[in-house]
Amino acid sequence: MTRVLIVDDEPQLLRALRINLVARHYEVALAGDGGSALRQAAQFRPDLIVLDLGLPDIDGVEVVCGLRGWTSVPIVVLSGRAGSQDKIDALDAGADDYVTKPFDIEELLARIRAVTRRAAPHEAQPAQIRIGERTVDLAAKTVSGDVRLTPTEWRLLELLLRNPGRLISQRQMLTEVWGAGYAKETHYLRQYMAQLRRKLEPDPARPAHLITEPGMGYRFAP
Amino acid sequence: MTRVLIVDDEPQLLRALRINLVARHYEVALAGDGGSALRQAAQFRPDLIVLDLGLPDIDGVEVVCGLRGWTSVPIVVLSGRAGSQDKIDALDAGADDYVTKPFDIEELLARIRAVTRRAAPHEAQPAQIRIGERTVDLAAKTVSGDVRLTPTEWRLLELLLRNPGRLISQRQMLTEVWGAGYAKETHYLRQYMAQLRRKLEPDPARPAHLITEPGMGYRFAP
DNA sequence: CGGCGGCGTAGGGAAAGCGTCAAGATGCAG
């Protein structure tokens, strides 16, 4: 869930934005002046800041500079001033976008989505899954301990690992890995499940994680 | 030096933008319609695209979608239409910013600086990478030991080195290095991977760092 | 006790994928 800090000195604008953002499942914090904005940014750790330039205590550009001193969180500036120089100053201070009041709320939301999308890839996390002694990384397509899997083995393993604990029917595995028309070729499954167990299970003869459900299908037990 | 592709159907606007950008030490390419824009994007490899929505052949939003299919290069949209829905459509299609005509050239430049700054955070990471006996500097585009790489070789190597240990699919390599439409030309990969190994690997016949994953892609092993 | 269906293992032939050499385009500087 994306966390947004809204900074503005007009309570009614704060309220309107909060309602719209909460309705779209953002987590929202509010600040009414530059001082509390800087404090909130450090405390609330937002993923995005919507910042009005016309604050009672500190100039908005100063707030941008203060934030950029220690964080690269995306900042969307709001302002009543439409002059080019104001925009240039704010953008060059480190803001990511500049919207002039009055603005359409839907446009602001679209701009928020745009800058959030651009900043998002930083929180990309590796999806690592443990199978016995081994660790599988589906994104990097790696298995710990110098184990290599073939393309078909990866497709099969991925299907199982993306549904931990759930039973996958033979029919589903065959159609998703080999394609429709192979729905009856159950011996492919035995073949490749055996290979996966040889490569991944501590004791391939007694599988602890790649479980057979006789007559039904297979299951990955974490 | 930042490379910018400008797309607009008005020659005079193209000229004005080119002059301003060249004066600020940008490298500039021009396109007059959507078709050549898509072609130029694949060929010129810009770091930023300034895109007019009102093109004679393809709708601007379509162009944005076509680009986003294979690249995440920043896109700043220009448009005469000031309606909110137009902005929302363009931004949600993948544009990074939206500027309505007429615009102040200085403001546009500031917005270009803003999106460029946001898209280029990887300059911070150390660009020196060891491959066997050689040292590769991605920023300076140099390899120790008087080894020279061609532009295509650099693009390919950069893609692999920026994802150490991670498998890069053939499809991804082909679309990112050669552009969409080359997704099936796996022959190029073998050709250029062989050249990279000849130039970088201690024993090109037994590659230790530029690894082949048969049927899937390639991987850089640090 | 003996057939039967589902499961695991082994091995071989076919096909697809890979590495390499070599030669034909293409573009650019002199």
Next chain:
DNA sequence: CTGCATCTTGACGCTTTCCCTACGCCGCCG
């Protein structure tokens, strides 16, 4: 125009992977 570097394209062995058949094991049921 010529020469050079680079990018395409083609052809040929070699390896990996896939597909398929065969066989042994186990629990179930008649």
